Structure formats: structure tokens, C-alpha cells
Amino acid sequence: MEDVAGVAADQLRSIVERVERLEEEKQAIAEDIKEVYAEAKANGFDTKTLRKVISLRKVEANERQEQEAILDLYMQALGMVPPSA
Amino acid sequence: MEDVAGVAADQLRSIVERVERLEEEKQAIAEDIKEVYAEAKANGFDTKTLRKVISLRKVEANERQEQEAILDLYMQALGMVPPSA
Amino acid sequence: MEDVAGVAADQLRSIVERVERLEEEKQAIAEDIKEVYAEAKANGFDTKTLRKVISLRKVEANERQEQEAILDLYMQALGMVPPSA
Amino acid sequence: MEDVAGVAADQLRSIVERVERLEEEKQAIAEDIKEVYAEAKANGFDTKTLRKVISLRKVEANERQEQEAILDLYMQALGMVPPSA
DNA sequence: CACTGGAAAATGCCGC
DNA sequence: GCGGCATTTTCCAGTG
Numbered sequence: 001m002e003d004v005a006g007v008a009a010d011q012l013r014s015i016v017e018r019v020e021r022l023e024e025e026k027q028a029i030a031e032d033i034k035e036v037y038a039e040a041k042a043n044g045f046d047t048k049t050l051r052k053v054i055s056l057r058k059v060e061a062n063e064r065q066e067q068e069a070i071l072d073l074y075m076q077a078l079g080m081v082p083p084s085a
Numbered sequence: 086m087e088d089v090a091g092v093a094a095d096q097l098r099s100i101v102e103r104v105e106r107l108e109e110e111k112q113a114i115a116e117d118i119k120e121v122y123a124e125a126k127a128n129g130f131d132t133k134t135l136r137k138v139i140s141l142r143k144v145e146a147n148e149r150q151e152q153e154a155i156l157d158l159y160m161q162a163l164g165m166v167p168p169s170a
Numbered sequence: 171m172e173d174v175a176g177v178a179a180d181q182l183r184s185i186v187e188r189v190e191r192l193e194e195e196k197q198a199i200a201e202d203i204k205e206v207y208a209e210a211k212a213n214g215f216d217t218k219t220l221r222k223v224i225s226l227r228k229v230e231a232n233e234r235q236e237q238e239a240i241l242d243l244y245m246q247a248l249g250m251v252p253p254s255a
Numbered sequence: 256m257e258d259v260a261g262v263a264a265d266q267l268r269s270i271v272e273r274v275e276r277l278e279e280e281k282q283a284i285a286e287d288i289k290e291v292y293a294e295a296k297a298n299g300f301d302t303k304t305l306r307k308v309i310s311l312r313k314v315e316a317n318e319r320q321e322q323e324a325i326l327d328l329y330m331q332a333l334g335m336v337p338p339s340a
Numbered sequence: 341c342a343c344t345g346g347a348a349a350a351t352g353c354c355g356c
Numbered sequence: 357g358c359g360g361c362a363t364t365t366t367c368c369a370g371t372g
Contacts, residue, residue, distance in 0.1 A: 004153070010163060011128060011130075012130070014126045015121060015124075015130065016135075016138065016139060016142070018121050018161075019118055019121050019135075019139055020142070022114050022117050022118045022121065023118065023139075025114050026111055026114045026118070028116060029107050029111045029114065030348085031110075032107050033104055033107045033108065033111070035104050036100060036104050036107065037104070038359095039100075040100045041143065045096075045100065048350085049128050050100065050101070050104075051349080051350085053101065054101055054104055054105065054108075055349095057101070057105070058105075058108075062141075067131070075144065085087060097364090103232060119369090122370095125182060130241075131247060132370085132371095133243065133371080134240070134243045134244070134247060136346090136370090137236075137239060137240045138173050138240060138245055139348085140236065141233075141236045141237065141240055144232060144236050145233060147229060148229045148230060148233055150224070151222070151225065151226045151229050152226065155219070155222045155226055158216075158218065158219045158222055159219070162216060162219065165173070177300075178298075179293075180335055181298060181300075182300070183276045185291060185294075185295045185305065186305070186308065186309055186312070188291050189288055189291050189305075189309055190309060190312070191266065191294070192284050192287050192288045192291065193288065193309075196281055196284045196285060196288070199277050199280050199281045199284065200281060202277050203277045203278065203281070204306050204353095206270060206273050206277065207274070208352095209270075210266075213266060214372085215266075215267070215270065217354080217355085218354085218355075220271075220274075221354090221361095223271065224271060224274055224275065224278075224360085227271070227275070231313050232318065285364095298344095304364085306365085306366090
């Protein structure tokens, strides 16, 4: 018989490590972002406004994406192929 | 001069792009994490418990940090320097 | 009927008042806490360290809770029921 | 000699206990507020909008207060007494 | 698909 | 007055 519990334990350890590793990376990037804002502030930019601008751009990007998705849908319905991806 | 309405447009663009790039990376990592959980689930692990385990480990690490921080404070109060960093 | 623009005005007023009342109480307590710290400072205590001590105690309590929560999860996973509450 | 360290320890304990007690009360009130929102939600109100309304009222209250403060200032400058408080 | 719980963002506060 | 930190609020993903 295989060492079932041992295998599960190994898997578990692997999962936990992978997640923790990824979360560390994510955290590191979050800190990079904070640094960018700090630098921007040091250069006289208002971070609150900056955040709002970036947030707005994200919303617009989402909307654009949705519109493209709808467009693709229509094109598929018409038997047309989408431009690229 | 490249200023538009009194702000350095180039700088602004650079900041926005850097933040957006970093946020994309962050998002990509978040998706990687989701994949790990999905795979774990497919292998029979209970994701809720997994998340709790990882959360607990984080809390424990956090407590260790807090203890160190307070130790440093005590040492400062006693006029001792904390050991290097 | 007391509805204005489709909403129950009386109910709305009641909700808003209750929340605002509670927020006032909360704020009052926050000020009490500040007073305690101010008094402590006046008696020669270092507030930063005090805050850290209290914070650490909170983290410890929190970890205990997390451990109990995960224990419950394990017991559930093993088909055992947690001991009442 | 008085038991200096002992006295300080007593004071410290007292401070910590008072703060923790107050924070518990604050937390209890926070939970009451959540309950009010939950109840409101159960009655069909949109909590996000409710929060916004209450937030707006708070801002307006602040503004009113500031205006009154200015008014008091002017009245003092003119040798007039403020109405009550 | 609504709800709960946890992560992220925003705000306010304290100390320097 | 500002920078960092803690709290609070908001948002979003996961769950049932």
C-alpha cells in the first residue's frame, strides 16, 4: 500500500507553500505600488486624485471590454470571426 | 514646456502606467492563487479549511512580529539598542 | 401611506436616527480611550508602547480564536461535532 | 520607600484594563450598528445608499458646526454673547 | 444569486 | 506639517 497519509501531507505542504509564496509576491507588488504613490507625492502629485484617475481608467477599461465582448457575440451570431483574440 | 494645466503630463503618464502595470501583475498573481486552490479542491482538499490554515499561519507570523516589535520598544525604553535590524 | 418616492419615510428616518445615535456613542467611547491614553502619558507612560502592548494582547486573543475555529473545522472534517458552542 | 515598580505595575494594569474595556464597548456598539443595517437590509433598504446618506448628513453637520463656530467668533469680536453653549 | 467573510482602499490619528 | 500607523469603510470573491 502506498503511504496515503504521507502523500496527502506532502500535497498539503506543497499547496500551503505555493499559496504563501504567491501571497508574498503579491504583497511585494502591493508595496511597489505604494512606493510609486509615495514618489508621486514627493513630486507634488495629489495621491488621492491619482487613485481616482486610475480607478476611473479601470472602470472605462472594463466597459470597453464588455462592449467588445458584446461585439464578439454579435459577430459570432452573424458568422463573422473576431479580429484577433 | 510639456506641462498641461500646470502638471507635468509626462510624469503623470509614467506614474499611471507604472501603477497600472503593477496592478496587472498583482491581479495575475491573485489568479495564480485561485488556480492553486482550484487544483487543491480537485485533489479532494477542503478549500475553506485550507484557507483557514493559511490564515492561522499568517496570524502566527504576525504575532511573532508584534512580539519582536514590542521587545524592541522595551529595549529602547531601557536604553539598549536592538540587535542590528 | 407614508411612502415618499416609493420608500417608507418613517422607517428610513428611524434607521438613520438609530445609526447616528449609536455612532455618537461610539465616538464618545473613542474619546474616553483617548483620555485614558492622555492620562497615562501624563503619568509618564509611553503611549506608543502602551498601544503596542494592547495591540499584542488583542492579536494573541485573536490567534486563540483562530485556533479554535480551525479545530472546529478539523472536527467537522472528521465527522465530529464541536462541543456545543 | 514606596513600592515604585509595584505602583507603576498597578497603574499599567489599570490602564490596560480600562482601554480594553472601552474597546470592548466600542466593539459592541459597532456590532449594534451592523445589526441596524442588517435589519434595514431585511426590510428592503439598500445599505450602501443608507451609508452614503448618513455620511452626507455627517458632513453637513460638520459644516453647520463650522459655520456656527465662525458665527460665535464674530459675535465675540463684536462683544456679543453666544446664545447658549 | 444573495450573504458572509476576508482583502484592499481610504480615512483619520498620533508622534516627530 | 508630514509620514507612518491604525482603524474604518468599501469592495469582491467564495459559499450555500
